Amino acid sequence: MNEMAQGFQRFSREVFPTQAAFFKKLATTHQPTALFIGCSDARVVPELITQTDPGELFVIRTAGNLVPPYTQGSDGVAASIEYAISVLGVTDVIVCGHSACGAMTALASGSDLTGLPAVATWLHHADASKARTDAGEHPAGAERVAALVKDNVLAQLANLRTHPSVAKALVQHKVTLHGWVYDIGTGSAELLDTESGQFTALAA
Ligand SMILES: [Zn+2]
Numbered sequence: 001m002n003e004m005a006q007g008f009q010r011f012s013r014e015v016f017p018t019q020a021a022f023f024k025k026l027a028t029t030h031q032p033t034a035l036f037i038g039c040s041d042a043r044v045v046p047e048l049i050t051q052t053d054p055g056e057l058f059v060i061r062t063a064g065n066l067v068p069p070y071t072q073g074s075d076g077v078a079a080s081i082e083y084a085i086s087v088l089g090v091t092d093v094i095v096c097g098h099s100a101c102g103a104m105t106a107l108a109s110g111s112d113l114t115g116l117p118a119v120a121t122w123l124h125h126a127d128a129s130k131a132r133t134d135a136g137e138h139p140a141g142a143e144r145v146a147a148l149v150k151d152n153v154l155a156q157l158a159n160l161r162t163h164p165s166v167a168k169a170l171v172q173h174k175v176t177l178h179g180w181v182y183d184i185g186t187g188s189a190e191l192l193d194t195e196s197g198q199f200t201a202l203a204a
């Protein structure tokens with residue numbers, strides 16, 4: 001923790017003064033253009049991989065970049081989605097999966113999660129993702145995980161569309177949904193073509 005505090009001191013002392021005017025403007029302005037829904041995985045840093053500045057991305061990070069479908073009742077993910085769409089008016093929403101995802105690996109390999117009841121319950125939001133992959137006859141191992149990561153992005157985009165704020169914004173053509181898969185080891189990404197349902201490499 002000491003490292004974190006020292007990092008904050010370094011930010012206050014060395015980084016903040018060089019961009020003080022920028023941060024002063026940010027203090028009274030919150031106008032992100034995109035909602036980024038990614039995995040909590042420490043290696044997937046939205047602002048780094050999209051090269052965005054503070055204030056540009058509204059971010060939700062959950063284990064496995066899962067988006068529970070809309071239900072009545074309190075839900076931090078639903079509230080953040082509604083706020084981003086209806087109040088902040090983001091024009092793009094990105095659901096970003098990634099290589100070597102622990103959540104997807106656990107699902108693909110059928111890990112015993114009896115000692116992790118909260119994780120086991122949460123991962124049911126990927127039941128449709130797993131069903132897609134199971135239907136695709138992918139072999140075991142890394143290839144199966146990679147297929148599940150993509151199927152999961154598709155399934156979570158479907159869940160996202162169940163949120164009334166998203167459904168309304170889509171009808172009004174105020175928002176565009178995107179599916180990405182980020183590869184940690186190569187720094188590359190594949191983007192979903194929403195018409196074909198296929199992922200294609202993003203040109204460097
Ligand atoms: Zn992950």
